[in-house]
Amino acid sequence: MALSATVELISAPDQVQVGVPFSASFRVSNHGNETLTPGRDKLGAWGPQDNHLWGDTRAQLPSPIGAGQAQNFEVATFVAQQAGLHIFSWRMVREGVAWFGAFSALKTITVLTLPTPPGPNPPPNPSGVIIGKWPARRGDPFDLLGCMAINTDAFVANGSVRQSRWTNQTSERVHICAARIWLGVSMGGRCDAHGQLEREDGTLVAVLQADHYVDGPHGAAVERQDWNGAYIALAPGESLIFTYFANGFTPGCQAHFTVSIWGHSA
Numbered sequence: 001m002a003l004s005a006t007v008e009l010i011s012a013p014d015q016v017q018v019g020v021p022f023s024a025s026f027r028v029s030n031h032g033n034e035t036l037t038p039g040r041d042k043l044g045a046w047g048p049q050d051n052h053l054w055g056d057t058r059a060q061l062p063s064p065i066g067a068g069q070a071q072n073f074e075v076a077t078f079v080a081q082q083a084g085l086h087i088f089s090w091r092m093v094r095e096g097v098a099w100f101g102a103f104s105a106l107k108t109i110t111v112l113t114l115p116t117p118p119g120p121n122p123p124p125n126p127s128g129v130i131i132g133k134w135p136a137r138r139g140d141p142f143d144l145l146g147c148m149a150i151n152t153d154a155f156v157a158n159g160s161v162r163q164s165r166w167t168n169q170t171s172e173r174v175h176i177c178a179a180r181i182w183l184g185v186s187m188g189g190r191c192d193a194h195g196q197l198e199r200e201d202g203t204l205v206a207v208l209q210a211d212h213y214v215d216g217p218h219g220a221a222v223e224r225q226d227w228n229g230a231y232i233a234l235a236p237g238e239s240l241i242f243t244y245f246a247n248g249f250t251p252g253c254q255a256h257f258t259v260s261i262w263g264h265s266a
Contacts, residue, residue: 003032003094003098003100005065005092005101005102006029006031007026007043007091007103008026008027008028008104009105010072011024012025012088013109017112018081021077021079023074023076024075024078026075026090027071028061028071029070030067030068030070032100035064036092037061038062041092042093044058044099045058045089046091047087053082054078054079055078055079058095059078059090060075083111087106088107088109089106145174145262162244163242163243165239166261167239168237168238168239173234176240177262177264178262178263179205181259195259196242196244197242197259198243200241208259240261242259
């Protein structure tokens with residue numbers, strides 16, 4: 001009984017999305033009389049054997065596991081490759097020698113596709129933007145009217161579509177000349193934010209995104225869109241809605257973004 005081990009799946013998500021990294025926890029118990037060594041002995045994809053459903057077909061042990069010992073550890077590098085219902089199971093393998101021991105329970109994970117990102121940036125004069133001479137204004141035409149601060153805690157690592165709303169709470173019409181998205185991530189983090197700004201009737205006003213920002217500390221990506229002398233008029237109580245999703249997370253990193261609305265009161 002030179003090589004013998006069992007792999008127990010402690011935890012794994014029931015649902016993930018294509019291309020979004022996720023974590024799973026395992027317990028490997030060494031029932032043989034040889035030490036299991038990282039780099040030589042690995043978790044291998046099982047069900048079917050050597051499948052590429054979760055990215056790499058192998059996952060590394062974090063440290064040696066002696067004869068008669070067990071070790072709990074987490075692997076944070078799984079990335080689902082295709083949508084559907086797929087079996088998530090792993091077994092020990094000594095690379096180039098043999099598979100050995102009992103494989104983990106067959107867990108079914110639902111893999112979803114990411115939401116379709118908003119379309120390309122709208123033309124210079126998208127519908128919903130009024131073209132013409134600026135109305136009388138107070139102060140600078142680029143005064144900050146307000147902003148939506150979105151998910152200031154750590155993002156949940158998925159691409160769920162969400163919405164935030166900014167409402168003209170003044171007693172006057174406001175004239176909006178620009179919108180900006182600002183994405184911040186913690187040190188070493190990565191996150192993509194995609195969204196579109198619309199009127200309540202669904203009229204597209206702007207497409208805003210901040211993509212693939214890596215490194216830190218507190219790195220930021222910014223995109224601003226203005227309409228070069230055109231404006232959007234909102235009556236008191238009218239709203240703009242930002243429909244968005246975010247993905248490409250570095251596990252454990254924190255990220256947040258704001259959408260700021262620029263213009264003036266008439």
